[in-house]
Amino acid sequence: MNEYVGVIHTHTVYSDGSGTVQDLADAARKSGLDYLVVTDHNACHPEEAGWRDGVLVLMGEEVDHDVDGRSDGHLLAVGIQRDVSGLKDDFQRVVDEIVRQGGVAFAAHPYERGSWFMPRTYFWKDWSIDGLTGIELWNFLSEFRGYTKNVPLVLAVAYFPRFFTTGPWPETLQLWDRLISQWKRPVVAIGGVDAHAAVYSLGPISKRFMPYEHCFRSVTTHILTEERFTGTDFRRDEKILVDALRRGHAWIGYEWLGSTAGFRFWAKSGGRDYVMGDVVSGPSARLYIRLPGAGEIRLLRDGAVVASTVGDALEFRADAPGAYRVEVWRKKLFKKRGWIFSNPVYLGFGDENS
Numbered sequence: 001m002n003e004y005v006g007v008i009h010t011h012t013v014y015s016d017g018s019g020t021v022q023d024l025a026d027a028a029r030k031s032g033l034d035y036l037v038v039t040d041h042n043a044c045h046p047e048e049a050g051w052r053d054g055v056l057v058l059m060g061e062e063v064d065h066d067v068d069g070r071s072d073g074h075l076l077a078v079g080i081q082r083d084v085s086g087l088k089d090d091f092q093r094v095v096d097e098i099v100r101q102g103g104v105a106f107a108a109h110p111y112e113r114g115s116w117f118m119p120r121t122y123f124w125k126d127w128s129i130d131g132l133t134g135i136e137l138w139n140f141l142s143e144f145r146g147y148t149k150n151v152p153l154v155l156a157v158a159y160f161p162r163f164f165t166t167g168p169w170p171e172t173l174q175l176w177d178r179l180i181s182q183w184k185r186p187v188v189a190i191g192g193v194d195a196h197a198a199v200y201s202l203g204p205i206s207k208r209f210m211p212y213e214h215c216f217r218s219v220t221t222h223i224l225t226e227e228r229f230t231g232t233d234f235r236r237d238e239k240i241l242v243d244a245l246r247r248g249h250a251w252i253g254y255e256w257l258g259s260t261a262g263f264r265f266w267a268k269s270g271g272r273d274y275v276m277g278d279v280v281s282g283p284s285a286r287l288y289i290r291l292p293g294a295g296e297i298r299l300l301r302d303g304a305v306v307a308s309t310v311g312d313a314l315e316f317r318a319d320a321p322g323a324y325r326v327e328v329w330r331k332k333l334f335k336k337r338g339w340i341f342s343n344p345v346y347l348g349f350g351d352e353n354s
């Protein structure tokens with residue numbers, strides 16, 4: 001299969017970001033990305049979509065429903081053809097419209113921690129909404145909210161952000177595992193950078209927090225596709241990307257710990273191969289994990305670790321039904337940090353979706 005890497009959840013001058021779409025595409029190209037998904041707050045500019053200097057640029061949207069200091073949450077739309085925020089009073093209608101336009105919908109920062117400097121949270125509230133493809137498992141920007149507990153910490157986050165970034169909140173990982181077991185269907189996880197490159201001020205100090213390139217070398221979403229990008233036919237390549245996200249043929253990488261390109265997690269069952277995101281038909285499977293470098297590998301079934309090792313490979317015989325997913329952790333700057341979070345291989349989930 002073909003592997004492509006990109007970032008999802010970015011803001012431009014069309015909402016509260018500081019760069020133009022071209023600025024973001026330039027930063028994406030310099031960061032070695034294949035694709036970029038722009039998601040401005042309640043704004044979509046499809047005329048900006050296309051191939052830009054070797055980067056596939058999708059114009060999605062982050063649909064916010066924030067009223068009177070209260071938030072019902074934010075929704076990421078990827079693969080839409082025009083603005084869907086006119087329906088934001090009713091998230092079910094927003095999701096239906098995203099699906100109708102051929103796109104996929106993800107609950108943005110589904111769990112957040114607020115703190116003194118950024119007390120407001122915008123986590124997702126309504127899990128009864130039908131048609132969500134999945135969740136943004138790791139929001140690179142949102143994680144910092146939880147760390148800004150006092151003035152020294154705000155300054156430390158502003159000047160040494162890499163020291164803080166650790167991984168998805170444990171609550172978000174638990175939420176994901178819970179949704180999969182409750183919904184009894186695949187729930188796709190993506191990474192989001194939530195890049196704004198905005199200037200923050202604290203008294204006399206003002207600083208541009210997280211320039212685009214910094215974000216784009218951080219939390220990425222890698223996809224696996226059967227078809228290659230054409231590099232010229234935008235509509236076709238957009239569909240290849242959106243289909244991969246819909247099917248969960250994807251993992252989240254934290255590239256600052258080392259490139260995650262080449263990571264693979266697959267299953268063999270009944271003479272067939274399945275990749276992450278697939279539902280295996282058959283009662284058992286042999287699972288294979290390969291890494292581009294060493295790390296602490298954890299294989300989880302329904303959120304509980306069933307096998308682990310330190311190294312660059314792991315194999316496991318899966319006999320029990322469940323959602324099998326991989327986490328890889330690496331130590332850097334005195335802390336264990338999340339490096340790779342794969343979508344699950346699903347065993348015993350009824351309908352096959354591979």
Ligand SMILES: [Zn+2]
Binds near residue numbers: 062074108109122
């Ligand atoms: Zn948001």
Ligand SMILES: [Zn+2]
Binds near residue numbers: 011194
């Ligand atoms: Zn955002």
